[in-house]
Amino acid sequence: MDSAKEGLKADRPEKRWLSARRAEELEKAWRRFSRNRLSVMGLILVTLILLLAWLAPYVTPYPAHAGAFTDFVNSCAAPSAEHWLGTDNMGRDILTRIVFSFRGALYMAVLVLAAAVPVGCSLGLLAGYLRGTWLDTLIMRVTDVFLSVPALLLALAVVSILEPGLTNAMIAVTVMWWPWYARLMYGIASSCRNEYYVIHAELIGASKPHIIFRQILPNCVSPIFTKMALDVGWVILIGATLSYVGLGEQPPTPSLGQMVSDGSRYMPDAWWMTIFPSFAIVLIILGFNFLGDGIGDMLSKGDSKYE
């Protein structure tokens, strides 16, 4: 979401409050962003998905099908003029359910990042600035523990032990996610720490919060944003995986992973139940990945090759 806004901001450099310099900077950023056609494609894709998710009740053909609805007479109907992508085993329109399931996916991505990024960043910042102290050791060892097992695995274990559901899935993924930011922030902060401007600020007696927030933090903004933009896709992927095994969003609320797993019971006859949600997952992740790459290009100021 943040990344999308970022892109949109860059999109409109003509706003009046902008000084000429700022406008020029934005234009340059946009040029860096749009140099890669895929980034633009990602922006369009993400905008489209956001719009669809937001307007889901108005643009989908059968909004009622997103909830508890059964029409067993029309179950497993093949794609047709009435149901473009066919219906599922309960007779619900698959197109409608895919569009509605974007909501949960986006919701999860936004909330997970909103929770994990501040926590991870502040811990990483703290550890990085207080490098060499016991606090640094503690924070970074805990981070290592969480990073020693892939996020998906531990998230699966946590949700399976708690009750399955969207909230618990989000908690689990958040718990697995903050260490990445802590480590990223730690790396930047501890390298900034020895820069002359930080030492200078310390010498003239600046307070610790001042140094952390005014001197070090600004340096971390662009890598953090880049990582966030790329992480949206990852969180969506993990969310889909959790819901695939039944540990994510609970029915009847649609979720992409669940639709694939339900559909796979009806293969190959009702192939549309599996194939279309699968494509939807790939599309949404692809969109965010492209956009994330573009934002990375844009923030890297064009001079260094940020991978």
Add this chain to the structure above:
Amino acid sequence: MRKKSGKNAGICLVILIIMTAGLWTGCGGGGAAPADTSAAGTSAAADGGAPAAEAAGGSGEKIIRMTQAGGYFIDPGVGVDYASMILCVNLYDSLVYPDLDGTLKAGAAEEGWEVSEDGLTWNFTLRPGIKFHDGTEMKASDVTFSVNRMLTMGEGFAYLFADYVDKVEAIGDYGVQFILGRPFAPFLRILPRIYILNEAVVRENQAEGPYGVFGDYGKAYLAEHDAGSGAYYCEAMLVQDRVIMKRFDGYFGEFEPNAPDTVEIITGTEPAAVRALMSSGQLEISDQWQPNEAYDALDGIEGVSVGSMATGQILFLMLNTAKAPTDDVHVRRAISHLIDYDQVINVLFPGYLEADSPVLAGLPGHAEGLSPYEFSLDKAREELALSAYADQLDSIAVEVVWISEVPDEEKLALLIQANAQQIGLKVNVTRVPWSAHVNNVAAMETTPNAAPCYMGPDYDEGGATLYQRFHSDTSATWQQIEWLRSDAMDAQIDSALVTVDQDARFAIYADIQREVMDGVYGISVAESAEKHAYCDFVKWPAMERANRGENMASGLGYNYQFRTFEVNK
């Protein structure tokens, strides 16, 4: 490596093509697509897994392979579920066993057992010459060992006996005497659940454990081996994979001439797997957990039929009567009017039968003349208006869970949810794995308001169902999420179970059934039927009986006495 590279690139290419094709059909509305799939379906049926078929066809032995859901145990002191019982029935013998129509037959015991006047002492004589799988003879001490093992461990079917059996004694080599603490009229009916273990084998293989001189009571050993005398012995127990049983030639009973030599229970009910196995001739009988659509596909395979037989189970919508809002009888009645029973037995679960009582219609002790619940949104609305929650419908919700291993239950849950929406009652549907459900119902607060659940009697009499569903002993288990905990109800059930006179006993059963229907202590949605796809060359007595329309009343597992099957290939 070169060769593989080519293959891999080919696969990449194919996936890419499929994806692009999918995108096209997705965009274009897919006029050609349905034709595509039907072709795909038949090709899967025709040459599915052809390379594997040769491997299986080569052996030519009489084999029956069947899929079942995992989580079963071959230890008769532990297992209680469907698949466990299929295995135990074939690996072990019990003193008596029920025939397909429910009549009790002599198993390891000889005919002519005796019961004392007061109904407290039961005497059995073992058939001499019964051989365990290691060739030793079954003695009365083996029976007492098995009973004591079950009671001490307290797992599995122990709860059936724990309250009644005081002690069991061996009288000589062949005499077995049960002494009950209080009379239990249907005692013979629960006896099939005592499976007789070979004491010597168990003792030889016991490991360290909490049971004193008995160590772990052979639990670790019996988890993977059998120690029985049944018609089949366990050749291999491959955990989470399959159990392979072979015909035991020293069996005391009779085999059909073409009875299978090998029986394999294959773990896993994934429709894709079942279908692939069946179409390549590697599966003779399917499990009963396939979705309806999958049975249609299996029916299309040449030489495979789909049959359905009564399971001796009722599909209940169990209701928590202690938790808001289902603690209000009017809410429960409203829910009972929300289910479209016709749709359930005709569309959702074809083959199911109407249920008018918590007790199966064919079971001794079923009350006549009860009227089944009726689908009517108007009546539901009226009842809801009468309830204490009528003015707070926005803030309350009925929580319905369904078991993730039984996807068909979701349909029922969603049907209720959709209909409840129309009368303004909020219903939340949640999917839980079976084990989580079992855990949740252990406390009232975590027990959901409602859960569909299949349940059958532990023995063939109405009292079994009533005890399992409504007695305080069984609350906090999956069999009763009602949390009735009613002394009056307990007293009524207890008094029935010690009433030796059958008519008087059945009269009490009938009273209880009326009370249950009126108070809506759970809803009997339908009598369930189970569907199996099976190869036509398999002669399966229980299925034949069902096809003839005769009633079925045998206990869990006894439809699968493989020695009575025939493989006419």
Add this chain to the structure above:
Amino acid sequence: MNLRVFVFKRLLSSVVVLLGLSVVIFGIARILPGDPARLALGSTATQNALDLFRTENHLDQPLPVQYAYWIGGVLRGDFGTSTSTKRAVAQDVAEFLPATLEMASFSAVFLIVFSITVGALAANWRDTLVDGLMRVMSYIGIAIPGFVIATLLLLLFGYVWPVIPVLGRLSHGITPPPGITGFYTVDSLLTGRLGTFWDAFLHLLIPAVALCMGGLCQEARLVRSAMIENRGKDYLAAMKGYGTPGRVITGKYLLKPSLIPAVSCMGMDIASLMSNAFLIEVIFGWPGISRYGMTAMLSKDLNVISGVILIFGAIFVGINIVVDVAVAYLDPRIRLGGAA
């Protein structure tokens, strides 16, 4: 830094990490609401049986004591008993782990061989159809969840075009080879059973491909860009000037340094192969430790969940060490230079 010291330090910090992981996973397993004894023994267990179970498993003791018992057992290789198989978790793991390792190693071999081959090819034929195709695949590969690839392959090879078996480790009716390594392919070759080998190999093919698909395309892309970048380097021109044969230049002086970024990324990917295996094994009915762990998760089999996670943690930590060492080997700057 001396390579040996480097490895030793890595090992030491790994032990700390694994101990931390054991605390985390133990904590997670104990926040479970409800009664573990009831969960283990089933709904029909009598009160006596439940009480006995609690004392046997120290469930009546305070949490730190429980942890001490548990970790003590784990260090002796005793992870407790599974409630769903009624066997020792260690025994189950020993039985199921080889299947997963076999699939993962095949997958890793695919990953390494094909990512290098495809990457080198794409670098060679830069901006051609091959290159473009690989780029598209790499974008899709990273965006497609493992379970989607697996489901699509199952649809393809299970129904539409059933030329390769997709379910299980062996066809029904073929008896597994005697367990020497636990790898069916290796064992059948060792015992000279070619038919069994071929069958086991075919069964491995699709799951292994599904498993490595995502990483493969990415790796190939990394190899490609590194090769293109290194090709312009002066030392290659110098090599050419010395008259070194082209094959040697490509193999030794171009490919080797180009693998560094891919190898460190590959380590991560091989590790994530193991976590993706959780879904792949379920979908393809592969009787490995991931499916075992997944079944345990869905049935809240706590001893198994904690045991499996710990074992995976150990495997990941091990892979990371190997990768660090491999990178140190490939990159003389790390091997000979300062801190890693």
